[in-house]
Amino acid sequence: MALLTLAEAKAQLDIESTAHDTELQLYIDSLAAVIESYVGPVEDRQVTELAQAHGGVVCLLNTPVVSVASLTPALSGGTAYTPDLLQVDGPSGVIRLLSGGYLCGGPWTVTYTAGRGGVPPTVKLAALILLQHLWRTQNGAARGGGPADDYSVTEPIPGFGYAVPNRVLQLLEPYKRGPGIG
Incomplete structure (x- = not known):
């Protein structure tokens, strides 16, 4: 596109x-x-970003967000999350856990598609x-x-x-x- x-x-x-x-x-x-x-x-592009969790969520810099491919700890150890476990607010770029749990610390490596689809x-x-x-x-x-x-x-x-x-x-x-x- x-x-x-x-x-x-x-x-x-x-x-x-x-x-x-x-x-x-x-x-x-x-x-x-x-x-x-x-x-x-505007044009869809894949982005890989290091992000910190604040208040139980991760906020991405390149918004709007079309989809998140992965959310993994940048350092060894910790839990990686697949897209089916995440709720992404596309316009704001805020990622939450669907379970209602909190994302803590970081840095997190987030791979996602930014753009408008x-x-x-x-x-x-x-x-x-x-x-x-x-x-x-x-x-x-x-x-x-x-x-x-x-x-x-x-x-x-x-x-x-x-x-x-x-x-x-x-x-x-x-x-x-x-x-x-x-």
């Missing part, structure tokens, strides 16, 4: 030739980092609009189509500067990451 394919990008930009495919692929490949810095993982249509639309905006700033309005001021960003957005139009952030808002664990 990809955030955008080359064919989707070319359709958005009304590009029919292959002359810009290499450059355009660089733009496509760069979109995920920008989008995911705001909403967390598919790219939500609103996130895909945000990626297409961001692609069009970035393509226009590099290559001019003539190659991106539409009026020159259609993608204007008049105020820098904290953490994003002028690179991400407000319309993209508004589309991503329902998927925005919560505050980090302190």
